[in-house]
Amino acid sequence: MIKQIEINDTQFNALVLKASLPVLLECASPECIICKTMAERIIEAGKEYKEQMLFLRLNVNDNRRWQDYGVRVIPTLLYFKDGELLARQENFPEIEEIHAQIKTMVAGQQKSSDLKDEFKSAIDLERSAALFYKYVFTNAKNGRMKERFRSMHHQAVSHAEVLEKKYREMTGESYAAAKGPVSGLEPQRFSLLGALKASIRLEKMLLVFYKKLAKKKLRAPDKELFKQMARQENAHLKAVEKEKRFSQRKEMESSMELSEQSVWLQKFSE
Numbered sequence: 729m730i731k732q733i734e735i736n737d738t739q740f741n742a743l744v745l746k747a748s749l750p751v752l753l754e755c756a757s758p759e760c761i762i763c764k765t766m767a768e769r770i771i772e773a774g775k776e777y778k779e780q781m782l783f784l785r786l787n788v789n790d791n792r793r794w795q796d797y798g799v800r801v802i803p804t805l806l807y808f809k810d811g812e813l814l815a816r817q818e819n820f821p822e823i824e825e826i827h828a829q830i831k832t833m834v835a836g837q838q839k840s841s842d843l844k845d846e847f848k849s850a851i852d853l854e855r856s857a858a859l860f861y862k863y864v865f866t867n868a869k870n871g872r873m874k875e876r877f878r879s880m881h882h883q884a885v886s887h888a889e890v891l892e893k894k895y896r897e898m899t900g901e902s903y904a905a906a907k908g909p910v911s912g913l914e915p916q917r918f919s920l921l922g923a924l925k926a927s928i929r930l931e932k933m934l935l936v937f938y939k940k941l942a943k944k945k946l947r948a949p950d951k952e953l954f955k956q957m958a959r960q961e962n963a964h965l966k967a968v969e970k971e972k973r974f975s976q977r978k979e980m981e982s983s984m985e986l987s988e989q990s991v992w993l994q995k996f997s998e
Contacts, residue, residue, distance in 0.1 A: 730771055730778040737791045743784060744808055750833040751782045751808040755794045758787065762820065766803040773826035780834045807833055814936050843944075847895045848903055850937045854888035857930045857964075860923050863915035864971075873971060880964050887934075887957055894950070924972040931965040 732754065735743050744751050754770060756763035767785070774783055788794050788802055797806055797813055807815040807829060815829055858881050865877035895903045915923055938958035942951055 730774050730783050732767060732770065732783045732785045735784050735786055737793045740786075740791075740793045743782070745811040747782055747808070749780060749782050751784060751806075752830060752833075753806045753808065754783075754785045755788050755799045755804045755806065756785055756802050757789050759789075760802055763803040766805075766820065769821075769823045769826055770805070773823045774830050777830055777834055781830060805829075809833060812939075815932060844895075844899060846937060846940075847891055847898070850934065851888055851891045851895065851903060853930055853934050853937075854884050854891060857927060857934065858884035858888065860915050860927045860930065863918075863923050864920065864927070867920055876967060876971075880967065883960060883964070887960075890953070890957070921972065921975045924968055924975055927968045928965065928972060931961055931968060935961045935965060 733743075735753075744753060752770065752774065754763070754766060756766065770783060774781060786794055788799070794804075797816075799806070801818055803820070805817040805821065805826065806813055807817075814833070817825065817829060821829075861877045861881035861884055865874045865881060868874050868877065892903055895901075915926075918926060935958060938954050938961055941954040942958055944951075946954070
């Protein structure tokens with residue numbers, strides 16, 4: 729069984745930012761009942777990875793470093809690797825969702841050199857993002873929202889084409905990108921709010937990918953290209969998060985969306 733280690737602000741740099749292993753940090757409070765349940769979920773989700781990942785907890789009442797990472801609710805799970813925050817989970821994620829994110833962090837640790845597979849996943853992610861954006865602008869009633877997501881759809885298609893071109897240059901072969909969403913999940917099976925939430929997950933994964941590429945030893949023009957694409961993904965992420973907050977006030981979440989998103993997104997951590 730894994731054990732969460734309680735840390736404080738003075739230990740944060742050494743145990744989180746300079747850790748040799750990926751880190752799952754739970755921002756929590758001793759008085760928070762739901763935080764205790766979350767700790768149990770973390771222990772269950774991470775039991776296979778006790779040698780490959782650090783499991784830490786930060787008391788938000790006595791410490792302040794959580795403020796540096798925009799934590800607004802507790803519990804919030806922050807995932808770090810090589811001193812960078814790569815992912816976060818709020819809204820009380822299920823054990824399966826935590827397990828999938830842990831698996832992603834550990835898989836990246838074990839297979840970081842396999843750039844070909846990273847490109848393949850990124851191409852599929854961009855193609856799926858384009859399908860979700862098309863679904864949103866087709867079904868949105870707000871004209872401003874339609875135009876924003878139509879533009880983001882075109883940009884996602886363009887990003888996928890750039891990645892496919894770079895993949896051909898790197899491998900000498902073409903990659904047959906998925907024709908539809910990975911694992912057969914159709915955007916039409918989501919409500920508008922569900923599609924926005926799925927898009928946020930996609931954008932977060934793409935942002936991590938482009939940031940990693942921009943740090944690799946590539947030709948200067950390629951590094952600048954991927955930096956630009958990272959900036960564009962960050963703009964997409966902010967735009968989708970803004971629309972999600974707006975839509976969330978108007979639409980109830982269905983339990984079907986959460987479970988299906990979890991299964992679908994787990995494809996990218998295998």
